Amino acid sequence: MSKFYLTNAIAYVNAGPHMGHALEMLIGDALTRYHRMIGDDTRFLVGTDEHGSKIAQTAAAQGVTPQELADKNAALFVDFHQKFNAANDDFIRTTSERHKKGAQKLWKMMEAADVFYEKEYEGLYCTGCEVFLPEKDLVDGKCAIHLREPELLKEKNIFFKLSNYTDILREKIESGEMEIRPESRRNEFLSFLKEGLKDVSFSRPKSSLEWGIEVPGHEDQVMYVWCDALSNYLTALGFAEDDALVEHYWPADVHLVGKDIIRFHCGIWPAMLMAAGLPTPKAIYVHGFVTSEGQKMSKSLGNVVDPMALLNEFPMESIRYYLLREIPTDEDGDFSIARFKAVYHDDLQNTIGNLVRRVVAMGLKYLDGDVPVLEGEHEAIEVCRAAYHHGFNSFDVREACDAILELARFGNLRIEQEKPWQLAKSNPEKIPEVLSELVAICRHLGLFLHPILPEASQKILDQVGDRPLVMGEPLFPALEPNE
Numbered sequence: 356m357s358k359f360y361l362t363n364a365i366a367y368v369n370a371g372p373h374m375g376h377a378l379e380m381l382i383g384d385a386l387t388r389y390h391r392m393i394g395d396d397t398r399f400l401v402g403t404d405e406h407g408s409k410i411a412q413t414a415a416a417q418g419v420t421p422q423e424l425a426d427k428n429a430a431l432f433v434d435f436h437q438k439f440n441a442a443n444d445d446f447i448r449t450t451s452e453r454h455k456k457g458a459q460k461l462w463k464m465m466e467a468a469d470v471f472y473e474k475e476y477e478g479l480y481c482t483g484c485e486v487f488l489p490e491k492d493l494v495d496g497k498c499a500i501h502l503r504e505p506e507l508l509k510e511k512n513i514f515f516k517l518s519n520y521t522d523i524l525r526e527k528i529e530s531g532e533m534e535i536r537p538e539s540r541r542n543e544f545l546s547f548l549k550e551g552l553k554d555v556s557f558s559r560p561k562s563s564l565e566w567g568i569e570v571p572g573h574e575d576q577v578m579y580v581w582c583d584a585l586s587n588y589l590t591a592l593g594f595a596e597d598d599a600l601v602e603h604y605w606p607a608d609v610h611l612v613g614k615d616i617i618r619f620h621c622g623i624w625p626a627m628l629m630a631a632g633l634p635t636p637k638a639i640y641v642h643g644f645v646t647s648e649g650q651k652m653s654k655s656l657g658n659v660v661d662p663m664a665l666l667n668e669f670p671m672e673s674i675r676y677y678l679l680r681e682i683p684t685d686e687d688g689d690f691s692i693a694r695f696k697a698v699y700h701d702d703l704q705n706t707i708g709n710l711v712r713r714v715v716a717m718g719l720k721y722l723d724g725d726v727p728v729l730e731g732e733h734e735a736i737e738v739c740r741a742a743y744h745h746g747f748n749s750f751d752v753r754e755a756c757d758a759i760l761e762l763a764r765f766g767n768l769r770i771e772q773e774k775p776w777q778l779a780k781s782n783p784e785k786i787p788e789v790l791s792e793l794v795a796i797c798r799h800l801g802l803f804l805h806p807i808l809p810e811a812s813q814k815i816l817d818q819v820g821d822r823p824l825v826m827g828e829p830l831f832p833a834l835e836p837n838e
């Protein structure tokens with residue numbers, strides 16, 4: 356049994372969850388459930404990133420303390436994971452004691468390796484990115500992502516000698532010791548490394564930002580929020596006090612992140628670990644961004660889709676299916692209500708739901724539900740199985756979904772070819788053979804769907820998993836009254 360430790364990026368708590376968070380949560384959840392299903396000793400971590408100037412400024416604007424804002428929004432993220440049936444083992448908050456102590460321990464381990472120095476620094480800070488931006492990255496004086504002018508900061512900071520790690524990181528990536536998927540993102544980061552990594556400010560003076568974890572031995576400084584946040588992947592394993600889980604699960608097998616935070620995960624984080632003498636992650640998987648009705652989701656465009664509001668209108672698993680099947684796992688993809696309804700109707704109701712309902716109905720009608728188990732291998736099932744595992748093992752959950760859908764289409768085709776209702780009159784002896792093939796297909800659909808749609812998977816197995824077959828409620832009811 357191999358172990359599989361998967362982490363998602365921890366979300367900022369300046370606001371509640373959006374569709375980007377939903378996409379990442381679901382990809383992580385599907386990978387987790389897949390690895391559990393194949394027997395891996397799997398651990399899945401999610402959480403919230405609660406310090407830094409973004410949170411401090413949002414709280415000030417709302418007239419609450421940063422802790423109050425963090426408590427309110429972290430609760431929304433916990434609820435969001437529960438409502439989407441996420442299978443996370445833990446939820447780390449960076450304002451928790453276990454995290455603060457762990458982050459300070461990691462800092463001290465890095466300090467012992469002499470990787471820090473102090474410097475008076477003047478730079479342009481983007482609160483949206485929580486990063487100092489080099490002037491060459493600005494577009495018309497603004498951050499290219501947040502379209503806002505960065506703040507000019509002049510202060511004493513502690514710097515991390517990140518520039519020491521350019522070559523060793525390149526070697527780790529080129530040799531495959533640290534995998535970056537997809538290939539396009541690996542190439543993007545390798546070409547970024549060609550410029551050479553620059554040292555990075557790793558602390559902020561409390562005089563300009565109080566909301567952070569105190570730097571051990573420097574009570575006038577708090578940790579840079581990315582240094583604080585990245586360490587969550589270790590602190591959640593009990594790094595501060597108890598080594599058992601760290602020894603068992605570290606290094607992480609996969610850090611799942613969005614395309615905007617590659618440099619932190621492929622550059623700063625492994626360098627921090629190397630400085631502290633700890634093993635680096637085995638892989639970083641990078642997903643794309645969800646757009647809304649063809650445009651970047653943004654508050655000013657008024658097209659931000661709130662996944663919790665969608666839950667009030669549509670079945671939870673219909674949203675899971677859309678994000679996992681319609682958005683390419685490693686590229687950008689779009690959310691539109693029209694497409695969402697079409698996919699629910701075509702794939703779930705008409706293809707999968709209809710097949711299972713027809714097969715169970717015919718099994719009950721012609722054989723009292725007692726359909727013999729199919730003997731031997733079945734070609735279409737084996738083709739599906741191969742593509743399904745390939746998809747999950749190559750960071751392509753969509754390929755796995757496609758394989759399932761193909762098998763369901765094949766099942767529907769077999770019904771049309773064999774026409775059991777005609778066989779019942781012309782050649783009833785053939786009915787057990789035909790239905791045993793169809794039931795085998797449905798059973799496999801039930802099994803394969805588990806990581807994608809755990810509830811529908813269970814409902815299918817309740818109907819076709821055993822002899823006799825059992826007729827259940829429709830798997831995918833009509834989207835009334837909003838259809």
Ligand code: MSP
Nearest residue numbers: 364365366367375404584585612613614643644645
């Ligand atoms: N707090 C940092 C991550 C720290 S990890 C040590 C952060 N938070 S975030 O809330 O802005 O983003 C959380 C995750 O959601 C990131 O992986 C980010 O890339 C992803 N997404 C944010 N917007 C997104 C979309 N519109 N679409 C898909 N994912 C997006 O970054």
